[in-house]
Amino acid sequence: MVFTLAEKILGLKTGKECRGGEIVIAPADLVFIQDTTGPLTVRQFDAMGFTKLANPKRSVLFLDHAAPCPQKEFANDHQLMRDFARRTGAFLSDVGEGVCHQLVAESWAGPGDIVVGADSHTVTAGGLGAFASGFGSSDVAVAWALGKTWIRVPESFLINLSGSLTRGVYSKDLILHLIGLLGADGATYKSLEFGGEGVGNLSVPDRLTVSNMAIEAGAKVGLFPSDDLTREYLEDHGRGEQYIPLSADPGAAYERVLDIDLSVLEPVVARPHTVDNVAPIRGLDNTPVEQAFIGTCTGGRLEDLAEVASVLKGKQRHPDTRLLVAPASRQILSDAIQAGYVQTVIEAGGIILPPGCAACLGMHQGVLGDGESCLSTANRNFLGRMGNPNGFIFLGSPASAAAAAITGHITDPRELM
Amino acid sequence: MLKGKVFRFGDGISTDHIIPGRYTHLRSNLPELAKHTLEDADATFASRVRHGDFVVGGKNFGLGSSREHAPLVIKMCGVGAVLAETASRLFFRNAINVGLPILLCDTSGIQDSDELEVDLTGGTVHNRTKGFTVTCSRIPQSMLRILEEGGLVEYIKRHGDFEF
Numbered sequence: 001m002v003f004t005l006a007e008k009i010l011g012l013k014t015g016k017e018c019r020g021g022e023i024v025i026a027p028a029d030l031v032f033i034q035d036t037t038g039p040l041t042v043r044q045f046d047a048m049g050f051t052k053l054a055n056p057k058r059s060v061l062f063l064d065h066a067a068p069c070p071q072k073e074f075a076n077d078h079q080l081m082r083d084f085a086r087r088t089g090a091f092l093s094d095v096g097e098g099v100c101h102q103l104v105a106e107s108w109a110g111p112g113d114i115v116v117g118a119d120s121h122t123v124t125a126g127g128l129g130a131f132a133s134g135f136g137s138s139d140v141a142v143a144w145a146l147g148k149t150w151i152r153v154p155e156s157f158l159i160n161l162s163g164s165l166t167r168g169v170y171s172k173d174l175i176l177h178l179i180g181l182l183g184a185d186g187a188t189y190k191s192l193e194f195g196g197e198g199v200g201n202l203s204v205p206d207r208l209t210v211s212n213m214a215i216e217a218g219a220k221v222g223l224f225p226s227d228d229l230t231r232e233y234l235e236d237h238g239r240g241e242q243y244i245p246l247s248a249d250p251g252a253a254y255e256r257v258l259d260i261d262l263s264v265l266e267p268v269v270a271r272p273h274t275v276d277n278v279a280p281i282r283g284l285d286n287t288p289v290e291q292a293f294i295g296t297c298t299g300g301r302l303e304d305l306a307e308v309a310s311v312l313k314g315k316q317r318h319p320d321t322r323l324l325v326a327p328a329s330r331q332i333l334s335d336a337i338q339a340g341y342v343q344t345v346i347e348a349g350g351i352i353l354p355p356g357c358a359a360c361l362g363m364h365q366g367v368l369g370d371g372e373s374c375l376s377t378a379n380r381n382f383l384g385r386m387g388n389p390n391g392f393i394f395l396g397s398p399a400s401a402a403a404a405a406i407t408g409h410i411t412d413p414r415e416l417m
Numbered sequence: 418m419l420k421g422k423v424f425r426f427g428d429g430i431s432t433d434h435i436i437p438g439r440y441t442h443l444r445s446n447l448p449e450l451a452k453h454t455l456e457d458a459d460a461t462f463a464s465r466v467r468h469g470d471f472v473v474g475g476k477n478f479g480l481g482s483s484r485e486h487a488p489l490v491i492k493m494c495g496v497g498a499v500l501a502e503t504a505s506r507l508f509f510r511n512a513i514n515v516g517l518p519i520l521l522c523d524t525s526g527i528q529d530s531d532e533l534e535v536d537l538t539g540g541t542v543h544n545r546t547k548g549f550t551v552t553c554s555r556i557p558q559s560m561l562r563i564l565e566e567g568g569l570v571e572y573i574k575r576h577g578d579f580e581f
């Protein structure tokens with residue numbers, strides 16, 4: 001019998017054969033909330049009359065979206081969450097620790113885990129081979145209380161990768177390219193599974209970026225196999241014991257197979273206001289941008305900041321373009337200081353924002369003015385996403401955002417390398 | 418049987434259209450948040466919608482965030498049901514969980530201000546203005562139970578566990 005990666009993980013966890021389309025009750029290995037969807041989760045948990053978490057040691061509350069708080073309403077929600085952690089024994093990740101999905105990858109999720117998160121980009125941990133998906137507040141409250149949730153076993157698409165990325169082209173370009181091919185609803189309810197020899201040429205941080213955006217094609221999960229690179233990543237983060245090898249079986253049934261040769265990909269951007277509105281960066285060279293934003297759970301990892309620093313080194317931002325950089329976690333900030341990347345950003349005229357979601361969802365730290373454009377390393381460019389429906393968001397790789405900060409307009413980063 | 422008037426939206430209505438991030442601070446003040454429902458798609462929606470009216474979208478309704486507040490504020494505005502050609506996984510599941518009926522059907526012939534009759538159990542939508550009926554895709558039985566019992570919180574309060 002052969003299984004897709006999604007069927008295999010759900011089968012291991014439920015102890016029975018799982019096939020696409022079935023509804024199963026699955027145990028939740030990690031259940032987390034963040035500070036915009038979390039307060040409702042806490043209230044729903046209380047409303048159902050629960051007082052105890054099924055698994056406090058694997059229940060986490062992240063304060064990252066409004067961190068530090070821009071308004072008293074958030075500060076009060078943070079109090080509610082801190083109080084909940086205190087009374088239930090859940091783990092609290094406080095302001096300044098970083099974005100939930102980065103921290104889940106660094107410290108919590110492992111291959112074969114079922115991760116239930118009150119945030120759509122929970123899919124990120126699929127880069128480590130975890131069946132990780134976003135759920136609403138009520139579902140997460142129930143998963144906290146009962147230690148399980150219901151899941152419809154997804155049918156799968158295989159994204160068969162070959163070759164390796166060339167200089168100036170990144171995993172962000174790969175996933176934007178793929179979303180352009182699939183469309184914003186092209187993989188709704190599906191498991192996007194990455195396979196082929198090209199997978200071995202993508203680092204775990206690359207994989208996290210790709211899985212992070214699986215939701216932008218509507219997918220339920222974006223899954224990578226767990227291999228030697230996964231093991232090394234876990235070992236580097238002191239969690240080697242969480243490693244298990246995992247991959248789909250050869251001959252598993254896929255609803256669709258797409259072949260992508262990494263070596264022929266070019267830098268791309270998603271244009272406003274949909275993520276699937278993808279175009280080669282070359283045709284957009286003359287588009288001015290007033291802000292370059294580097295950070296988020298998609299593009300704020302150490303490897304991203306290394307690329308950014310190499311583009312910025314010895315250069316100055318364009319006088320009309322603000323450069324905002326938010327490392328995705330405290331660890332990344334610390335490592336980026338050690339490596340000199342932070343100094344490079346500051347010397348180039350950039351601003352370092354605290355680890356967290358920062359300007360990503362439009363409530364603080366980089367709201368756009370009317371008519372302004374931003375080249376962002378985030379995952380969404382929906383109308384109004386950065387706090388102003390009269391702003392325009394382009395999505396691209398960290399190197400592309402750094403290049404735009406230097407020239408003041410959208411620029412192929414290879415021109416500055 | 419639900420009866421009401423249509424508020425017609427296009428394809429790709431995201432959770433940022435439904436409740437923009439700039440109102441995130443109102444998420445623990447739902448009545449205030451509900452006043453901004455769908456504001457970035459139709460600024461006058463929340464002031465014009467009447468109890469029982471329908472929100473009708475096209476493809477991929479509710480894409481984006483996991484925020485359950487999105488279907489919740491639509492429900493709080495009095496909307497009887499959301500109809501769409503397709504919906505994002507998260508919005509669909511959250512709508513059921515908050516007890517907001519969501520039906521997937523061919524919405525192409527439905528226009529703004531049309532009068533509809535929606536039969537939830539039969540899964541049909543009758544357009545009284547245009548005189549036609551469309552059939553909706555079936556909601557899985559387990560989800561239908563959750564919806565019929567008023568959402569996930571009520572369901573779990575009653576049963577204490579998933580009964581499927």
Ligand code: SF4
Pocket residue numbers: 065099100101119121296297298356357360361378379
């Ligand atoms: S960085 Fe942006 S996309 Fe990621 S969790 Fe924060 S708000 Fe969501």
